[in-house]
Amino acid sequence: MAGTALQRRLIWRTAEVVDLIDETPRARSLALAVPGWPGQLAGQHVDVRLTAEDGYQAERSYSIASAPAGELLTLTVERLDDGEVSPYLAGELRAGDKLELRGPIGGYFVWEVALGGPLLLVAGGSGICPLMAMLRLRQAAAGAIATRLLYSSRSLEDVIFRDELDRLVATGSGLEVIHTLTRSVPEGWPGLHRRIDTAMLSAIAWPPAERPLIFICGPTPLVESAAGSLVNLGHEPARIKTERFGPTGG
Amino acid sequence: MGFVSRAFQGRPRDQPRDARLPPGQYLVRDFPVLSAGPTPHTSLDEWSFSIEGEVDAEKHWSWEELRALRSETVTRDIHCVTEWSKLDTTWEGISVDTLLEGVETAADYVMAFCDGGYTTNLPLDDVTGGKAWIAFAFDGQPLESQHGGPARLLVPHLYFWKSAKWVRGLRLMNEDSPGFWETYGYHMYGDPWQEQRYSGD
Numbered sequence: 032m033a034g035t036a037l038q039r040r041l042i043w044r045t046a047e048v049v050d051l052i053d054e055t056p057r058a059r060s061l062a063l064a065v066p067g068w069p070g071q072l073a074g075q076h077v078d079v080r081l082t083a084e085d086g087y088q089a090e091r092s093y094s095i096a097s098a099p100a101g102e103l104l105t106l107t108v109e110r111l112d113d114g115e116v117s118p119y120l121a122g123e124l125r126a127g128d129k130l131e132l133r134g135p136i137g138g139y140f141v142w143e144v145a146l147g148g149p150l151l152l153v154a155g156g157s158g159i160c161p162l163m164a165m166l167r168l169r170q171a172a173a174g175a176i177a178t179r180l181l182y183s184s185r186s187l188e189d190v191i192f193r194d195e196l197d198r199l200v201a202t203g204s205g206l207e208v209i210h211t212l213t214r215s216v217p218e219g220w221p222g223l224h225r226r227i228d229t230a231m232l233s234a235i236a237w238p239p240a241e242r243p244l245i246f247i248c249g250p251t252p253l254v255e256s257a258a259g260s261l262v263n264l265g266h267e268p269a270r271i272k273t274e275r276f277g278p279t280g281g
Numbered sequence: 282m283g284f285v286s287r288a289f290q291g292r293p294r295d296q297p298r299d300a301r302l303p304p305g306q307y308l309v310r311d312f313p314v315l316s317a318g319p320t321p322h323t324s325l326d327e328w329s330f331s332i333e334g335e336v337d338a339e340k341h342w343s344w345e346e347l348r349a350l351r352s353e354t355v356t357r358d359i360h361c362v363t364e365w366s367k368l369d370t371t372w373e374g375i376s377v378d379t380l381l382e383g384v385e386t387a388a389d390y391v392m393a394f395c396d397g398g399y400t401t402n403l404p405l406d407d408v409t410g411g412k413a414w415i416a417f418a419f420d421g422q423p424l425e426s427q428h429g430g431p432a433r434l435l436v437p438h439l440y441f442w443k444s445a446k447w448v449r450g451l452r453l454m455n456e457d458s459p460g461f462w463e464t465y466g467y468h469m470y471g472d473p474w475q476e477q478r479y480s481g482d
Contacts, residue, residue, distance in 0.1 A: 131286070
């Protein structure tokens with residue numbers, strides 16, 4: 032579990048909102064210009080800090096969804112009804128507004144092209160964000176790295192990046208995307224309609240002997256269950272990396 | 282006046298901010314889970330706890346031996362670097378002072394090591410003097426595996442990544458050395474009241 036020393040001081044930077052994209056009824060992408068941004072690895076996150084007029088501040092962490100090479104930094108934020116920060120970011124914020132953030136943060140839950148594959152990505156809800164950064168990086172890289180994404184959403188309209196995922200699959204670069212819907216399904220839905228379970232992972236993951244590199248991101252019950260299932264199926268714990276997205280506070 | 286986020290209100294502030302909440306933190310009532318990999322499940326028959334490294338003689342305890350030691354129940358606030366804090370959490374565990382009784386060392390630092398390969402570094406002074414425990418119960422119940430059970434280090438005065446889950450021992454060190462998250466740029470010490478989240482804070 033050794034890492035690369037990163038001892039650079041993380042200063043607060045002022046980002047400008049360049050574009051806002053509604054991904055689903057509850058999730059919005061913020062495309063940000065961040066002067067002086069040092070760059071990031073796919074899977075890293077930032078801390079965002081909001082300041083009210085009376086000096087009151089609130090901080091939260093958000094994963095970066097854009098590829099490392101992108102000119103703009105994209106955060107995709109799911110609006111939580113009782114949240115303090117997410118309703119502002121995914122509701123109030125307009126193009127031209129300024130936002131304070133610092134990063135990049137983390138360095139374990141990251142994928143680089145040199146790590147290769149096969150690559151198994153498991154996402155729940157807005158847990159897709161850091162995995163999307165990996166998929167976007169993978170697409171830009173030369174050569175097809177065998178990759179499967181198992182993505183659990185509540186309903187089809189809650190699937191974040193659905194069109195882009197379809198497009199990435201259509202390029203024929205060796206990416207397979209398997210959606211499972213946990214609540215409502217459209218009429219005639221041919222796909223999976225249940226929570227991620229051992230049988231599903233067994234069918235979709237490569238055999239343990241092929242040693243896929245596995246990244247799981249989502250709410251805690253999904254992460255705990257999927258990681259536990261994959262270990263029980265024989266995958267090496269050290270090749271399974273996890274990240275949590277909870278409804279906490281938001 | 283510094284930076285202001287246009288039209289940001291934040292939570293109602295009709296009551297003063299809780300003085301027990303460090304800067305940049307918000308209160309939660311649930312107990313979020315964070316970890317870098319799968320939850321390890323070591324059977325209690327195979328579990329042991331060790332004091333090793335720069336000591337004259339290593340010490341080892343089986344699960345039963347550790348549980349036979351005098352335990353304490355403590356209620357403390359905990360603060361995660363991902364900005365949540367939880368007040369008045371109640372734990373039962375063995376004081377690290379109890380485990381270090383009779384240990385001869387010139388070391389100034391410890392590295393906590395864990396099932397699953399996680400490590401975190403702390404000054405020896407921060408795990409002695411009634412400041413740290415090997416906790417095996419939370420809220421009167423055996424500590425759940427997703428929260429670090431069977432036992433985790435509890436060092437509530439530092440950010441909670443220092444309270445290593447699934448802890449199996451302390452390695453005493455003469456020099457400070459970064460643990461798992463510290464290698465990735467998290468702060469070597471991690472005082473929430475100084476907001477020491479990342480290197481250089």
